[in-house]
Amino acid sequence: MSALVSRLKSWEGLLFVLLVVIIGFCIDNSPVYLGVGNIVNLFQLEVEKIIVALTMTLLIINGEIDLSVASVMGLSACVVAWMFHHGVSMPVSVLVALASGAVAGMFNGFWVAYVGLPSLAVTLAGLIGYRGAARILVEDRSYGGYPQWFNAIGQHPQIGPLTVSIVVFVILFAVVAITLHWSGFGRLVYVIGNNMQAARFSGVRVKLVKMSLFTASGVVSALAGLLYAARLGAVRGDMAQGFELDVITMVLLGGVSIFGGSGNLAGVGLSILVILNLRNGMGLANITGNTQTSVIGALLIISVLAPNMVQTIRNKWKGRLT
Amino acid sequence: MKKYLLAGVAAAALALTPLVASAVDGGKGVKMVLLPKFLGIAVFDQAHKGAEEAAAELKNSEKLQFLGPTPENSVAGQIEIVTNATTQGVGAIMISNNSGDQIVPAAKAAHDKGIKVVTWDSPIPTAEGEDVFVAQVDFKETGKVMADMALDILGADGGEFAVLSASPDAANQNSWIASMKDALKDPKYAKLKLDDIVYGNDQSEKSYSQANALVDKYPNMKLIMAPTTVGIAAAAKAMQDAKLCDKVKISGLGLPAEMVSYTMNGCAPEFALWSFVDLGYLSYYTAYALATGQVKAEDGAKFHAGRMGDFTITKDPTRDKGLRILMGPFSKYNKTNVEAATK
Numbered sequence: 001m002s003a004l005v006s007r008l009k010s011w012e013g014l015l016f017v018l019l020v021v022i023i024g025f026c027i028d029n030s031p032v033y034l035g036v037g038n039i040v041n042l043f044q045l046e047v048e049k050i051i052v053a054l055t056m057t058l059l060i061i062n063g064e065i066d067l068s069v070a071s072v073m074g075l076s077a078c079v080v081a082w083m084f085h086h087g088v089s090m091p092v093s094v095l096v097a098l099a100s101g102a103v104a105g106m107f108n109g110f111w112v113a114y115v116g117l118p119s120l121a122v123t124l125a126g127l128i129g130y131r132g133a134a135r136i137l138v139e140d141r142s143y144g145g146y147p148q149w150f151n152a153i154g155q156h157p158q159i160g161p162l163t164v165s166i167v168v169f170v171i172l173f174a175v176v177a178i179t180l181h182w183s184g185f186g187r188l189v190y191v192i193g194n195n196m197q198a199a200r201f202s203g204v205r206v207k208l209v210k211m212s213l214f215t216a217s218g219v220v221s222a223l224a225g226l227l228y229a230a231r232l233g234a235v236r237g238d239m240a241q242g243f244e245l246d247v248i249t250m251v252l253l254g255g256v257s258i259f260g261g262s263g264n265l266a267g268v269g270l271s272i273l274v275i276l277n278l279r280n281g282m283g284l285a286n287i288t289g290n291t292q293t294s295v296i297g298a299l300l301i302i303s304v305l306a307p308n309m310v311q312t313i314r315n316k317w318k319g320r321l322t
Numbered sequence: 323m324k325k326y327l328l329a330g331v332a333a334a335a336l337a338l339t340p341l342v343a344s345a346v347d348g349g350k351g352v353k354m355v356l357l358p359k360f361l362g363i364a365v366f367d368q369a370h371k372g373a374e375e376a377a378a379e380l381k382n383s384e385k386l387q388f389l390g391p392t393p394e395n396s397v398a399g400q401i402e403i404v405t406n407a408t409t410q411g412v413g414a415i416m417i418s419n420n421s422g423d424q425i426v427p428a429a430k431a432a433h434d435k436g437i438k439v440v441t442w443d444s445p446i447p448t449a450e451g452e453d454v455f456v457a458q459v460d461f462k463e464t465g466k467v468m469a470d471m472a473l474d475i476l477g478a479d480g481g482e483f484a485v486l487s488a489s490p491d492a493a494n495q496n497s498w499i500a501s502m503k504d505a506l507k508d509p510k511y512a513k514l515k516l517d518d519i520v521y522g523n524d525q526s527e528k529s530y531s532q533a534n535a536l537v538d539k540y541p542n543m544k545l546i547m548a549p550t551t552v553g554i555a556a557a558a559k560a561m562q563d564a565k566l567c568d569k570v571k572i573s574g575l576g577l578p579a580e581m582v583s584y585t586m587n588g589c590a591p592e593f594a595l596w597s598f599v600d601l602g603y604l605s606y607y608t609a610y611a612l613a614t615g616q617v618k619a620e621d622g623a624k625f626h627a628g629r630m631g632d633f634t635i636t637k638d639p640t641r642d643k644g645l646r647i648l649m650g651p652f653s654k655y656n657k658t659n660v661e662a663a664t665k
Contacts, residue, residue, distance in 0.1 A: 030410070038409045045402050140490030140521060142422045144448075155427045232401070232424035236491055242394055283406035288389045288399070289361040 011255035015270040022274060026281035033284060036161050042280040044231070047165040048073065048224040049243055050272045053250040054169075054176045055217040057268045060251050061180070063193040063260025064112060064119040064210065066217045068126030070243035071134065072104045073225030078134040080226060081143035081235035090147050098222050104130055105218015106211070113210035127244065135237035144234035154230030165227045172220070177265045185209070193260030249296070250275055253303045274299075343624035343632040346611045348380030352413035354387070354609055356602070357403055359420035359444065359492075359524065361390040364577055365551050365598040366418065369443070372602030373416070379628050380610055387412075393525055396489075397421040404428040408435055413613035416605045418443035422491035426450045438612040438619075442605040443598075444494040449644035453612055453619040454635055456605045458596045459650045461494070461640045464575075465501025467652050468547055469511050471573045471592050476544055480513025483545035484536045486553045486574075488524040497640050498549045517543055522553045529556035537561075537570060548574035554593060558584035578655055578663035585660045592656045596649065604630055604649055619645055 026033045043050070052069050059066050076097040083093035104126065111122040153164045180186040188209050192199045200206050229235050254271035256263025275296065282292050356373050358366035370388045377386045389407075391399020400421050405428050407415050415432055419425055419441055429451030433439050438453050445455035459467075472483055485502075487495045499519060506514060517540045522529025533546055533556060546561075548554035554576040561567050567589040576593040584590040607627035611617040617625045623635045630649075638644035655663055 032409050032411070035409070041405050041409060045398075045405060142424075142491045144423045151427070231427065232397075232421075233427055234423040236422065236424075238397075238489075279402075280406070283402060284410060286387050286389055288403055289392050293392055293395075 012264075012267045012270055015253075015255070015267060015274055019270060019274050019277065022277045022281060026277060026284070029281060030284040033281070038280070038284075040157070040161050040163070040166070042276050043166050043169070044163055046246075046276055046279070047163075047169055048228040048231075048240065049246050050250065050276070051165075051169050051172060051224045051227070052217075052221050052243070052247045053268060053272060054172050054265075055213070055220045056247050056251050057254070057256055057263070057265060058176065058180060058189055059119075059213050059217055060248075060256050060258065061193045061260060061263050062189045062210065062213055063196060064213070065123065065248070065258075066108065066119065066126075066214065066221075067123040067244050068104065068108060068130055069217060069221040069224075069247060070240045071127045071130035072101050072218055072221035073228060073240040073243065074134040074237065075104065075130045075137075076101050076222035076225035077229040077235045077239045078137040078237060080229060082137040084146065085143050090150055094150075094226060097226055098219060101218040101220075101222020101225070102215055103218070105215040105221075108218065109211040109214030112214060113207040119214075131237075131241070134239070138235060138237050140237070142234050142236045146230070146233065150230050151233045152230075154227055155233065165231065168223070168227065173265070173269065180265055185212075189213070190261060193262075195261075249300050253300060255303075343626040343634075344616075345626040346380065346607055346616055346628070347614075348382065348610075350614050351383035352610060352613045353384045353410070354382070354414045354606070354613070355403070355407045355412055355416065356386060356388045356606075357400060357407075357415060357417045358388075358390045359418050360393045360396045360399070362393070363524070363552065364580065366390070368598035369418075369602030369605070372597075372599035372604075373606040374602075375599070376603045376606035376610070376628060380607070382610065384413075386606070393523075397424055400425055401428045404432055408432040408437060411435070412437060414438040414440060414609035416440045416442055416609050417446075419446050419493060420444065420489065420491075422493065423448055423450070424491075438609055440605055440609040440612065442601055444492055445638075445641065445644060445646075447493045447641065449638070449641050452644065454608060455638060455641075455644055455646045456601065456608055457638070457646045457648050458598075458601050459652055460648060461497045462501045462504075463650075463652070464498040464549070465503070466505045467594050467654070468498065468502045468549060468574065469505040469508075469514070471594065471654070472514055472545055472547060473511060475571050475573055475591055476514065478513070480511075480515070481544040482515045482517050482540060482542045483547055484517045484540060484543055485519040486529060486532055486536065486546050486548040486550075486557050487519060487521050488550040488553060490521050492524075492550075495549050501640075502547075502549075522548075522550075522556060524550055524552040526552060526556045529553045530560045533557035533560040534564065537564070537566060543570060545571045545573060548572065548576075551575060551577045551580065551595070554590065555580045555584075558590045562587070562589050576655075578660050581655070582660050582664050585655065585657060592654060594652050594654045596652060600630060601649060603628070604633070604647070608633075608647055621645065 032038055079097040079100050080093045108123050108126050111117045112119045158164050159167050192206055250271050254268030389403050408431055429439050433451045441452050442456040446452045520532045522532045546557045548557050554574040558572040561570050572590040573593050575595050604627050611625050617623050621637050626632050633647050635645050638646035
């Protein structure tokens with residue numbers, strides 16, 4: 001019993017309660033909420049963001065951040081669009097687009113890991129630079145007309161009622177969970193995030209870990225960009241613009257500290273469910289536009305303030321007692 | 323006696339025109355969604371007003387839902403709203419499309435589920451997933467109207483001008499610009515030179531800075547033509563703030579209430595628009611008639627839309643596979659009539 005209480009007092013417990021309340025509201029509000037089609041759509045409408053949130057979780061726990069993810073998504077979509085419309089076959093275009101994501105990620109990683117620049121600055125430059133490259137490729141046009149198999153990946157159920165994008169998310173979630181919580185590499189991610197200097201002095205290969213994480217972030221963002229292109233069936237230069245903030249919101253709401261070193265994937269998983277169900281519930285209740293944005297914004301403010309305030313109050317009480 | 327005579331004449335007239343459009347019957351409850359490009363734009367609020375007027379006339383017991391995304395989330399937001407409306411199983415969705423063909427998968431899913439998809443203001447370029455497009459004006463004519471206004475303002479000597487549009491993928495603006503380019507081939511407009519086309523994404527700040535950038539880039543430019551109500555107002559403000567109204571004039575498609583001060587002080591001597599209230603009204607009638615099965619979305623179908631009279635669905639001359647209903651006409655505004663139009 002006391003174990004259960006302490007569980008519920010944790011951040012994940014709080015998110016879980018919040019999730020139950022939101023789902024209760026959704027069920028009560030709309031008879032169609034529980035339909036299989038709606039549950040699939042609920043994930044499908046944000047699937048690219050939640051995929052990128054997985055690698056973002058690794059980076060933030062590691063004490064870094066990648067602001068360029070949405071621009072890399074846009075870049076990979078535009079690379080595919082440009083190549084396909086210049087006569088390159090679709091599979092080759094897809095591979096080159098993924099490679100472009102890897103290169104973008106490595107570029108970020110090089111400046112952060114080997115030169116030692118702050119990731120906030122490096123990836124902000126990436127955000128601008130990769131978006132610029134994407135826009136140069138497609139200019140002000142919209143490129144559609146991809147092969148049917150490509151569009152089907154993003155638009156039609158392929159595995160039971162699920163789309164390929166959702167299955168990709170589930171697999172990646174498992175891979176990231178194992179890497180982060182059950183592997184030596186995952187422990188290094190935490191150790192470096194906690195205290196980079198100490199990790200370096202104990203012989204941890206900090207540079208290699210950071211380089212791998214940024215590269216992974218680049219590749220996964222590029223993959224997400226391709227899935228987004230497949231879902232929409234048409235590509236333009238502003239694809240996924242601004243998505244980085246939604247992705248970071250999901251990770252922070254999941255209880256991952258922006259200063260690195262703490263947080264876990266279960267929290268991020270719950271936070272994803274909270275945000276997705278909240279969006280879907282509000283959509284079905286015909287609440288859209290700025291109201292929806294404000295509610296999710298308020299949720300983030302509370303998520304950042306609440307843990308700190310609780311800590312401050314606790315410390316004050318402790319101070320009084322001793 | 324006179325009464326009977328009139329009735330007789332009316333009956334004869336009816337008998338002579340067997341293909342008369344039948345009035346749309348109201349009274350049925352149909353869930354309908356009006357989806358603008360995004361919320362917070364005056365013209366879309368006017369369209370909403372017109373749609374509400376039609377909803378009241380048709381005594382639809384289901385409340386009209388006016389749902390839209392935020393400007394920075396327009397594409398993903400429109401797709402989300404169409405998808406959620408499909409899940410809810412509404413009867414009809416009326417879309418002012420801001421997502422180019424990116425909306426197609428969502429619109430098709432709605433259409434496959436039996437939901438009537440009516441576009442208004444801005445259609446789906448390929449017309450896939452769309453039943454019919456309610457066109458505010460003839461898209462070919464828009465280009466000519468813009469070319470004429472440019473000629474009016476620049477005079478017989480002509481000069482250089484540039485276009486400040488909405489987003490690069492806005493189907494309506496793109497086809498107006500294309501039709502303007504076509505119109506410019508007429509020798510009548512030989513002295514008009516189009517320098518550039520830039521995009522302000524229907525955001526005031528972006529349009530404002532794009533207008534200023536045009537002035538820097540083309541020192542001989544004498545006119546900015548903005549076929550968007552956001553762009554024209556932002557450009558007029560930019561020229562007024564820079565005290566350049568004597569040198570660079572503004573024209574295009576604008577809302578009288580937003581443009582009145584610029585027209586009176588000479589920054590934007592002439593502009594044009596149609597009634598967005600009427601557009602919302604007609605879109606609602608169209609969507610309601612389709613959703614209740616009173617009209618089929620096919621070439622030649624006719625119906626009577628309340629106070630606006632008879633309309634016919636025809637093939638869309640600007641899109642290969644599309645059907646459209648043409649509203650029209652244009653109203654041109656200048657110093658003599660703009661103040662009256664704001665009342």
